[in-house]
Amino acid sequence: xxxxxxxxxxxxxxxxxxxxxxxxxxxxxDFLGIIGPNGSGKTxxxxxxxxxxxxGQGRVLFKGEDIFKLDTRFVAKNIAMVxxxxxxxxxxxxxxxxxxxxxxYIDRFSWEKQEDVKIVESAMKLADISRLKDRSIDELxxxxxxxxxxxxxxxxxxxxxxxxxxxxxxxxxxxxxxLELTKKLNENVKITVVMISHDINLASKxxxxxxxxxxxxxxxEGKAKKVITRKVIKQVYGVDVExxxxxxxx
Amino acid sequence: xxxxxxxxxxxxxxxxxxxxxxxxxxGSVAIDPGSALKMLASKIPGIKENISVTWEGSxxxxxxxxxxxxxxxxxxxxxxxxxxxxVFQSLxxxxxxDPYLLGVSSGAALGAAIVILTSLPFFFLGIPVVPFSAxxxxxxxxxxVYGLAKTKGKLPMHTLLLSGVIINFSFSAVIxxxxxxxxxxxxxxxxxxxxxxxxxxxxxxxxxxxxALILMAVIYMFSNDLNIIAVGEESAVYLGVKTExxxxxxxxxxxxxxxxxxxxxxxxxxxxxIIPHIARMxxxxxxxxxxxxxxxxxxxxxxxxxxxxxxxxxxxxxxxGVVTAILGGPFFLYLLKRKK
Numbered sequence: 001x002x003x004x005x006x007x008x009x010x011x012x013x014x015x016x017x018x019x020x021x022x023x024x025x026x027x028x029x030d031f032l033g034i035i036g037p038n039g040s041g042k043t044x045x046x047x048x049x050x051x052x053x054x055x056g057q058g059r060v061l062f063k064g065e066d067i068f069k070l071d072t073r074f075v076a077k078n079i080a081m082v083x084x085x086x087x088x089x090x091x092x093x094x095x096x097x098x099x100x101x102x103x104x105y106i107d108r109f110s111w112e113k114q115e116d117v118k119i120v121e122s123a124m125k126l127a128d129i130s131r132l133k134d135r136s137i138d139e140l141x142x143x144x145x146x147x148x149x150x151x152x153x154x155x156x157x158x159x160x161x162x163x164x165x166x167x168x169x170x171x172x173x174x175x176x177x178x179l180e181l182t183k184k185l186n187e188n189v190k191i192t193v194v195m196i197s198h199d200i201n202l203a204s205k206x207x208x209x210x211x212x213x214x215x216x217x218x219x220x221e222g223k224a225k226k227v228i229t230r231k232v233i234k235q236v237y238g239v240d241v242e243x244x245x246x247x248x249x250x
Numbered sequence: 251x252x253x254x255x256x257x258x259x260x261x262x263x264x265x266x267x268x269x270x271x272x273x274x275x276x277g278s279v280a281i282d283p284g285s286a287l288k289m290l291a292s293k294i295p296g297i298k299e300n301i302s303v304t305w306e307g308s309x310x311x312x313x314x315x316x317x318x319x320x321x322x323x324x325x326x327x328x329x330x331x332x333x334x335x336x337v338f339q340s341l342x343x344x345x346x347x348d349p350y351l352l353g354v355s356s357g358a359a360l361g362a363a364i365v366i367l368t369s370l371p372f373f374f375l376g377i378p379v380v381p382f383s384a385x386x387x388x389x390x391x392x393x394x395v396y397g398l399a400k401t402k403g404k405l406p407m408h409t410l411l412l413s414g415v416i417i418n419f420s421f422s423a424v425i426x427x428x429x430x431x432x433x434x435x436x437x438x439x440x441x442x443x444x445x446x447x448x449x450x451x452x453x454x455x456x457x458x459x460x461x462a463l464i465l466m467a468v469i470y471m472f473s474n475d476l477n478i479i480a481v482g483e484e485s486a487v488y489l490g491v492k493t494e495x496x497x498x499x500x501x502x503x504x505x506x507x508x509x510x511x512x513x514x515x516x517x518x519x520x521x522x523x524i525i526p527h528i529a530r531m532x533x534x535x536x537x538x539x540x541x542x543x544x545x546x547x548x549x550x551x552x553x554x555x556x557x558x559x560x561x562x563x564x565x566x567x568x569x570x571g572v573v574t575a576i577l578g579g580p581f582f583l584y585l586l587k588r589k590k
Binding site for chain 2: 050051052072073074075076077079080081083086087088089090091092093096097100101103104106108109111156
């Protein structure tokens, strides 16, 4: 069943058209990678999947319903986004930040319940940040912060997890940790994942399907084997590469 | 709510009570606590029969007509300015933001200056005009800033701040112009712009105090949303907060709260900037505790500052805003240095 769909979405910043007529369908329990050169519209597309941006034209559907017509808290309970690094000014603790992931579930007039605390603790454990619990967010490295945002998204207990370059600030070991974790959630809990990645090789290793964007259009999509070819890389990125066992070598 | 928060709130409330007592007993006429308490107790039905009058009659007037209303006024103004400062800082994600930066205060000042400097009557049907004109000025500047900042149905923070600064400059210029062409009321305008709790009409207290308390209570209901917006507006959308809506309402409620405080006390600076900082250093940035704690700290700070104002060079007075600035300025610099 299609859990997320875009119908002919178009988006422009001022007059510059960033996305043109994108039709994308994400099946339940899919692990979709969005790749493409800088400025190809990857982040814009991802933001539109979670109400972060409103398309100029077209519609975004969650289980067949327009997400801009759904209740904002309902959307937040179902779709979670891990944005690229945000600057945080006030010294919230890691625990407080991850707890914000519970906010779609917490009533305006009440404090968090024992159940929320449990969920937050297990989200922190999954993202391997339990020991940072009481640290202030401004004392953390950017890699640690990234994992805090991932934990916050997990605390939302979403059906769909959107990740905007989740490994960009991480060491190679944490890159793999995060991708393994995402894979586990995808396989065991059947969370649908849509992930932007700069790293074509990591994307093709972990994603079940890839969408390659060029100049705001879908250039090609499908299994990694079909998408990542010498010819396509040359056409989209303009560089000559060698492929060994499906891996790009420069 | 955890234990740490409860301890802070409780000690805050105790300190607040102590400051209120100090504010009541200290002044150009010192009143000994014993007779003051006796006098107050004598006002309570059921007890008064057991208390013999041992105090001078003037004490009763001083306490009931001057000291107590003034201390309560200081408390309300301090709390209002601190809460609105805390909320503006989080809304704008700028720890240096305060009601003054956003032009709300200068609007109020203009409203007051127009009445003081022109030949408009000070009283209309027995009601003092200045607080109302100040309130109208604050509302006007709020709508102007809001209208200028609004682009494509959104309220981007940088245009909001810039509009505030521009309105501030323009309104201050108009006030200066009024001062130049008018030859009366100059010292009153200046004292008002420095901020004072002295020549206020205490009869307004029964209206201002409940209004301010209600506004603060409504703002408090947005605590969870404010926490999330303080982290980032983008994330707030992903977490299901109706960001634009919440921002709009908080901006309006907060401006009203500022307008209320400014309309009765003039421009008392630094309270809305410093107090939320101190509160955040002590209890952290969670608004569910930060808002009530800022209110308490602001109350303590302004009650004590005002007590200082009227007792240092008594029988004359220093404008309250001067004392808060003298105390607040260096403290602010210390905060900035320490952060680095």
